[in-house]
Amino acid sequence: MRTRIIPVLVIGLAALIMTPNLRGQKGALGKELTLRQSVDSLIMNSERNIKSSKGLQSKLKSLDKLEKEFKKLRQENARQHVADELYFDNFIGAVVMIPKKDFAVEKCSKYKTRILAEYDPSAKEGFENPAVQKALKILDALCE
Amino acid sequence: MPRIPQPYFILLFVGLSMVTAVTYHQWRIPGEAHLASEQLGLEDQVRELMKVSHYAGEEVENKEVNSCQCVITATDYSLFSFDEPESCSSDRQYFSNGFEQIPLLFNKERASSDAEFPRICVTYIMKSFLNGSEKSPMEAFSLCPNPAGRPVAGAKKHCVSERYVNVVYNAFADVASCMRFPQKDYLPKLLNESGMHMNAWGEHGDTGISQLTGAVLSDANEDFSREKKMIMNSDNPACQRLKGIFSKLNPVPNKGKENRCLLMTPPENPFLSLFYMGIKHKKDHVSLERMLKSRKILELFARAGLSAEQIDMDRYYKIMGTLAYNAGATAASDMMVQYLKEKISHNKKVTLEDFDFGQDMKAFNERLKAVRAPFQIPRPENSQRKMLDPKRMNEYESAKRREFVAKDMTFPQFLRIYQTSGAPGYLSFLFDNAKVLNTVFKEGTCVPESYLSL
Secondary structure, three states: OHHHHHHHHHHHHHHHHHHHHHHHOOOHHHHHHHHHHHHHHHHHHHHHHHHHOOOHHHHHHHHHHHHHHHHHHHHHOOOOOHHHHHHHHHHHHHHHOOOOOOOOHHHHHHHHHHHHHHHOOOOOOOOOOHHHHHHHHHHHHHHO | OOOOOHHHHHHHHHHHHHHHHHHHHHOOOOOOOOOHHHOOOHHHHHHHHHHHHOOOOOOOOHHHHHHHOOOEOOOOHHHOOOOOHHHOOHHHOOOHHHHHOOOHHHHOOOOOOOOOOOHHHHHHHHHHOOOOOOOOOEEEEEEOOOOOOOOEEEEOOOOOOHHHHHHHHHHHHHHHHHHOOOHHHHHHHHHHHOOOOOOEEOOOOOEOOOOEOHHHHHHHHHHHHHHHHHHHOOOOHHHHHHHHHHOOOOOOOOEOEOOHHHHOOOOOOOHHHHHHHHHHHHHHHHHHHHHHHHOOHHHHHHHOOOOHHHOOHHHHHHHHHHHHHHHOHHHHHHHHHHHHHHHHHOOOOOOHHHHOOOOOOHHHHHHHHHHHHHHEEEOOOOOOOEEEOHHHHHHHHHHHHHHOOHHHOOHHHHHHHHOOOOOOOHHHHHHHHHHHHHHHEOOOOOOOOOOOOO
């Protein structure tokens, strides 16, 4: 009986030890998802920061910080799955379209339509480009 | 039975075959296809067709046949002939009063036109779109009780009279010629989206012939005055013909669906809707040029195996412009960039064939269908139709990534899987529409010969 349990225990223990390693290192899919999750987390935090910042200049500083951190994240990581690369390109491309120097809250609807015209002109409810939607949330936070 | 010597047997066999062939050649079964030698010549086919569609049964002169350029292989003449206004019920003539206010120059057939395709392409597109909506109303057509108000979905297809076709055909040709957008390249798209009908209506507010959405209209409004001024000051004969009408056109404020009738009702339309299409075309082209430079797309092509000399830039802009109409110009460029980068990163080379949207996608689409199937649920509004389960989208994305390896894909396949703006695989759908037009008409009549190929 004891001899039957030992191999089961050994295999189970090995699986427990291996799983986090696989997730964090070699598994290509795992690593891609990790960077995408990091980017999503950065976007979420930035949106929160922009919303809580007081004054337009402070909000724009948070936006600038987001762009820099985003670029750093991409530079520090190898090429990801093509779907994620597209997601990153679409997101940062849309964010970069938000003017920093002459930003004016009263022009927010124009900024939004410009982004949609370039990135998702036929967006329909439930079928929007998710990266563009996230960029628009950042814009909304700036426009509040 | 006496044995026939071999040389005589061969002669007998050949003789019998000839008698059989001649007999069959003479014998024509009504309704069946003729033998090749009995088919109408191409010119005769055109004459027959023009008799039915343009000339209400009158004989057609050779001069007109030759200028038609249209050779039709289909036999359902009803899709090429105009509806007679007298035979259309009143609920199919809601534009009649508006047409009265459009100058005769657009209402009548012209002796010479700036159109790059024959008028019959428009007749066919208008008549084949939502075939059956002549009898019962469809949601894809709307009515405008108030010409500046909100469209009311549900209408019969407007009577496709000669006047309606003329107005759309002449307006399209003049606006395209004046604003310099490629005419034939837009026909497969318009066949797909609005059927060139002025009151085509999508549930999300896609409006009129051009089927543009609110965001695009608002964005185009930024350039409205400048573009209008350019037309008003232009010496181009097509622009000159449009001056009188364009002087009265005003931007349509984006009020959601509330004022979309402004883009549907005559006499401002189809001109206003087509004008917006022209503005979008120009804006997209500028963005595509900017992206080509800033993202160094030609360098990427070269690294992926296609030198700048091998790429026909006119065709490149036409493919990307068509994609931009649906996905946005910058998003379209991002897709091209990532497609090329994926190839480069895996040391894969691309060829011109990788950018040919005429490739057979059937097997590929079947594979995609099989991957989608486990993640689909019945639609809440119609259990017969299915949709992807929103709760399982991540699982579906992972399954797609496992099944479809981007580095091995052609560009049309890549878009079918990874197009995130607009409809995935939109260009392949358009190519199917082009195939329809190229089957019904002689190839190249209504669609450019190099349509969606690099």
